[in-house]
Amino acid sequence: MQAKMQAPRSTVSGRAATRSRVATTKVVCRALNSMESAHVEELKKTAAYISQKGKGILASDESNATTGKRLESVGVENTEDNRRAWRELLYTAPGLGQYISGAIMFEETLYQKARDGRQFVDILQAQGIYPGIKVDTGLQILPGGKGETTTQGLDGLADRVKAYRKQGARFAKWRAVVKIGEAGCPSTTAVLENAHGLARYAQICQEHGLVPIVEPEVTLGPGDYSIEETAFWSERVYSHVMRLLNEYGVVLEGILLKPNMCLPGLDAPVASPKLVAEVTTRTMMRSIPPAVPGIHFLSGGMSEEESTLNLQALNEACPEAPWALTFSYGRALQSSTLKTWAGKQSNWDAAQDILLKLAKANSQASTGSFKGPHPVPGGGRILQALRTGGAGK
Amino acid sequence: MALMMKSSASLKAVSSGRARRAVVVRAGKYDEELIKTAHTVASKGRGILAMDESNATCGKRLDSIGVENTEENRRAYRELLVTAPGLGQYISGAILFEETLYQSTKGGKKFVDVMKENNIVPGIKVDKGLVPLSNTNGESWCMGLDGLDKRCSEYYKAGARFAKWRSVVSIPHGPSIIAARDCAYGLARYAAIAQNAGLVPIVEPEVLLDGEHDIDRCLEVQEAIWAETFKYMADNKVMFEGILLKPAMVTPGADCKNKAGPAKVAEYTLKMLRRRVPPAVPGIMFLSGGQSELESTLNLNAMNQSPNPWHVSFSYARALQNTVLKTWQGKPENVNAAQAALIKRAKANSDAQQGKYDASTDGKEAAQGMYEKGYVY
Numbered sequence: 001m002q003a004k005m006q007a008p009r010s011t012v013s014g015r016a017a018t019r020s021r022v023a024t025t026k027v028v029c030r031a032l033n034s035m036e037s038a039h040v041e042e043l044k045k046t047a048a049y050i051s052q053k054g055k056g057i058l059a060s061d062e063s064n065a066t067t068g069k070r071l072e073s074v075g076v077e078n079t080e081d082n083r084r085a086w087r088e089l090l091y092t093a094p095g096l097g098q099y100i101s102g103a104i105m106f107e108e109t110l111y112q113k114a115r116d117g118r119q120f121v122d123i124l125q126a127q128g129i130y131p132g133i134k135v136d137t138g139l140q141i142l143p144g145g146k147g148e149t150t151t152q153g154l155d156g157l158a159d160r161v162k163a164y165r166k167q168g169a170r171f172a173k174w175r176a177v178v179k180i181g182e183a184g185c186p187s188t189t190a191v192l193e194n195a196h197g198l199a200r201y202a203q204i205c206q207e208h209g210l211v212p213i214v215e216p217e218v219t220l221g222p223g224d225y226s227i228e229e230t231a232f233w234s235e236r237v238y239s240h241v242m243r244l245l246n247e248y249g250v251v252l253e254g255i256l257l258k259p260n261m262c263l264p265g266l267d268a269p270v271a272s273p274k275l276v277a278e279v280t281t282r283t284m285m286r287s288i289p290p291a292v293p294g295i296h297f298l299s300g301g302m303s304e305e306e307s308t309l310n311l312q313a314l315n316e317a318c319p320e321a322p323w324a325l326t327f328s329y330g331r332a333l334q335s336s337t338l339k340t341w342a343g344k345q346s347n348w349d350a351a352q353d354i355l356l357k358l359a360k361a362n363s364q365a366s367t368g369s370f371k372g373p374h375p376v377p378g379g380g381r382i383l384q385a386l387r388t389g390g391a392g393k
Numbered sequence: 394m395a396l397m398m399k400s401s402a403s404l405k406a407v408s409s410g411r412a413r414r415a416v417v418v419r420a421g422k423y424d425e426e427l428i429k430t431a432h433t434v435a436s437k438g439r440g441i442l443a444m445d446e447s448n449a450t451c452g453k454r455l456d457s458i459g460v461e462n463t464e465e466n467r468r469a470y471r472e473l474l475v476t477a478p479g480l481g482q483y484i485s486g487a488i489l490f491e492e493t494l495y496q497s498t499k500g501g502k503k504f505v506d507v508m509k510e511n512n513i514v515p516g517i518k519v520d521k522g523l524v525p526l527s528n529t530n531g532e533s534w535c536m537g538l539d540g541l542d543k544r545c546s547e548y549y550k551a552g553a554r555f556a557k558w559r560s561v562v563s564i565p566h567g568p569s570i571i572a573a574r575d576c577a578y579g580l581a582r583y584a585a586i587a588q589n590a591g592l593v594p595i596v597e598p599e600v601l602l603d604g605e606h607d608i609d610r611c612l613e614v615q616e617a618i619w620a621e622t623f624k625y626m627a628d629n630k631v632m633f634e635g636i637l638l639k640p641a642m643v644t645p646g647a648d649c650k651n652k653a654g655p656a657k658v659a660e661y662t663l664k665m666l667r668r669r670v671p672p673a674v675p676g677i678m679f680l681s682g683g684q685s686e687l688e689s690t691l692n693l694n695a696m697n698q699s700p701n702p703w704h705v706s707f708s709y710a711r712a713l714q715n716t717v718l719k720t721w722q723g724k725p726e727n728v729n730a731a732q733a734a735l736i737k738r739a740k741a742n743s744d745a746q747q748g749k750y751d752a753s754t755d756g757k758e759a760a761q762g763m764y765e766k767g768y769v770y
């Protein structure tokens with residue numbers, strides 16, 4: 001809430017000089033909904049489209065360094081053209097738009113073209129897929145020695161948002177990471193700092209016409225902490241995120257949420273989809289008001305099969321959910337796709353086929369209608385180390 | 394339509410293990426019961442009869458029909474209300490004042506027993522009233538935290554299963570940040586204490602009808618107040634599956650030139666709720682706050698034209714009792730007619746809760762305004 005100081009009132013004369021003046025501060029909630037904003041209606045429509053039943057988001061916004069690690073894992077050199085080719089494979093998969101409503105891109109990709117010269121943003125729009133853009137510039141370590149992080153990217157964000165919108169982006173993404181499972185984690189500082197970043201980012205995006213995906217990731221990490229502990233900290237984190245979104249006047253009908261599912265630590269036994277669904281649903285019901293149109297879960301290390309089965313269980317547990325319970329998957333859509341391609345043109349169609357099968361499975365799961373079998377069963381967890389100091393590269 | 398969790402919300406305490414600090418995940422003694430009570434009160438086609446007027450306020454009501462404010466008269470009036478035949482079909486809970494919690498019918502049967510037999514959950518007002526808040530522009534804060542835990546335990550023993558605490562927020566007077574904060578703080582602490590004593594807390598930060606402000610300003614303030622309230626409740630580890638809300642509807646101020654019909658009130662109110670209320674909360678029981686009986690019903694009906702993620706219903710005092718009092722006039726021979734009037738209003742609001750209220754069944758009496766400027770409760 002922004003406080004507006006009123007002029008102090010003068011008091012009765014006589015002993016007035018010794019009486020302190022009462023300055024009243026009004027609660028002036030300058031929510032975006034009460035201001036004239038050109039973008040509000042469009043933001044709501046975009047968010048509603050992306051979170052429509054049966055569709056989800058393809059997260060393909062890996063930074064150049066992270067993309068490089070992926071490419072190298074299948075023996076492909078990390079060059080701009082290889083990164084371009086890999087994304088072309090994803091975005092030109094025929095019929096992808098049946099299952100995918102939005103694709104998050106890295107800045108480089110937003111401006112790239114297919115081999116035939118068409119802009120990626122145009123290819124996506126022709127598929128009925130909104131282009132999105134990662135706008136944070138990476139994680140930085142917070143002082144305190146616990147390896148906790150904050151996310152950077154507020155400097156110059158307004159100008160970048162305007163430029164991205166001009167290029168065709170219609171939604172944005174900012175990933176905040178909160179670590180649990182170690183002594184002292186998460187600290188209050190980390191929680192507040194990450195919530196603050198998300199809220200300010202969301203506010204700036206909405207002001208300049210991009211739907212912000214708000215991603216507070218309580219990360220799956222080492223430790224034997226229980227699923228209840230993840231739920232406990234997730235509730236705390238989401239509570240702080242929501243309160244700051246409220247205070248900064250973010251229009252909730254014009255955001256999307258990208259949270260973690262509640263899972264136990266890596267050293268604890270894997271939880272069944274039913275348990276994940278029960279605890280995650282409860283956490284969302286306690287934390288997220290219905291005005292938010294879509295909850296797009298991140299896959300965060302779950303195997304491709306786990307990501308689908310858990311999403312299916314979530315929709316079975318909560319068929320009347322007031323928000324869409326769907327996906328924004330990176331690794332869970334790309335891992336096998338990449339392995340199938342391995343940089344070889346001869347594998348292009350087969351790779352796209354796998355992507356479509358994975359996208360379809362998750363689309364079904366998001367309506368509670370996935371019956372199996374999974375296109376890539378039995379895969380292991382797909383973990384990646386937390387990368388800091390990226391500064392947007 | 395309230396969203397039911399398919400499984401229990403029982404939480405286990407987590408041992409600290411290794412060097413990790415202990416995470417106390419709620420293991421509340423009454424958690425299961427609180428959830429069950431909240432869902433019983435927030436059941437389809439039913440709402441709350443608020444009859445917890447303090448002795449002084451009850452006196453005002455009796456005075457308006459020429460009845461003396463004695464304990465016996467208060468008792469007789471409350472007996473009329475709780476023994477209305479078939480009340481439990483439309484009323485799921487009734488909020489009592491402390492005196493009433495311990496009273497009985499003429500025949501010697503405890504009111505709480507009458508209520509339980511009729512499927513009506515007894516509730517109890519636990520706050521100690523409003524007093525001026527220092528360094529503000531005439532705003533108030535609500536007292537009652539001292540000794541609250543003991544009072545709640547006693548009330549639970551006497552048969553109460555939910556509690557109520559009413560804070561107020563004034564738009565013409567601010568609201569200042571300190572008033573908003575104290576309102577939210579008091580409600581959150583009360584809610585945590587009540588839950589730990591087995592009472593479902595009704596959380597009521599009433600944004601008063603008084604003022605010339607328009608409906609947009611009301612929305613702004615209500616969004617701010619509810620954000621603050623949920624913030625403090627989360628910090629105090631209140632279990633949202635075991636509370637009920639009692640908001641004011643989002644309307645223009647009483648002296649605003651631009652009036653709003655039921656469709657607009659519904660649109661704005663639902664917008665506010667969708668932005669601020671997590672679906673874990675089972676029920677939202679609106680206060681009437683000076684609206685006429687008819688208006689309160691029409692507005693509630695408009696809010697229930699399509700499914701909501703929580704049970705959207707009523708917790709009405711004046712909007713259920715106005716005609717009842719006038720019909721009774723303190724005379725025993727009028728009791729049946731007065732009870733019939735109560736059932737009529739209760740049924741109207743039951744229909745409204747299901748979105749099927751037919752206004753043509755109501756007469757002029759119901760349309761009488763009950764707004765009082767500067768109303769002191």
